[in-house]
Amino acid sequence: MVVIIVVFHAGEVTMRWLVQISKRARYVSQAWGSQVSQAYLCDPAVPFTSHNYCTSPSFLPDVDFKELTEMLETKSITLLDVRLPLELKEMGMIPQSKNLILQPLGPYILLSDEKFLERTGFEKPRKDDPIVVTCLAGVRARTAQMALMAAGYTDVRRYKGSFEDWLEKGGPVVYPEMKE
Structure with missing residues (x-):
């Protein structure tokens, strides 16, 4: 843990x-x-x-389903899903999500932009970029939110209820391509 x-x-x-x-x-x-x-x-x-x-x-700031949906429509945020890849494969994920599991989040967020891209496959958010963090129920997302804020990120919110809420409200789901 x-x-x-x-x-x-x-x-x-x-x-x-x-x-x-x-x-x-x-x-x-x-x-x-x-x-x-x-x-x-x-x-x-x-x-x-x-x-x-x-x-x-x-x-600590949260967003709800309606706010997140509006943000995704305007593509104005980085949406980080901190669940394990197996969870994403089995349950799916919110469209536009970037997967960065919780365990390496702290060390990864401290990497240079180039190393971050190399390890995660997506660009590292800038310190002032709007970020929303999600997981299955919101617990891991809160931990990730605090880690990002502690690392100097200034606009980090948690999707309250996270993926469970997304499913309950009928949000669209995508399934990631899994690397072998």
């Missing part, structure tokens, strides 16, 4: 670490807790301590 640990300070997102950890690692260290200026409890069923924080605050 890849975990992006993010600090929110005065409304600004700062990426501290992008690490791969086991699913058993559930809590943030004591030292980390002392650095957090705004804490968000991940699950109301979990008692609040200095160890548990949620990295999905409500002030």
Whole structure:
């Protein structure tokens, strides 16, 4: 599991670490807790301590189906789908989506434009380009959104509900050509 640990300070997102950890690692260290200026409890069923924080605050911008449809009609955004290729093959994807799975997102977004194109097959968005991130239900998309914002991207939104919402609302679906 890849975990992006993010600090929110005065409304600004700062990426501290992008690490791969086991699913058993559930809590943030004591030292980390002392650095957090705004804490968000991940699950109301979990008692609040200095160890548990949620990295999905409500002030991060989202788009809905109608907004995304309008953006796609004008081709005014980069739409990143952070699901695994197998998910895209089985379920399809939103037209105009570019696939960049969540795990290498952090390292890839820091590559030069040329290396990014070589690794992903599409041009790297500029820091001020409008980007919408999607996944299956919105959870991985939120993580990707925060990673992009922490890397300096200024106009990053998450498609709330993501691909499940797209299907529910009857949006068109395309299937990617899979490389052998």
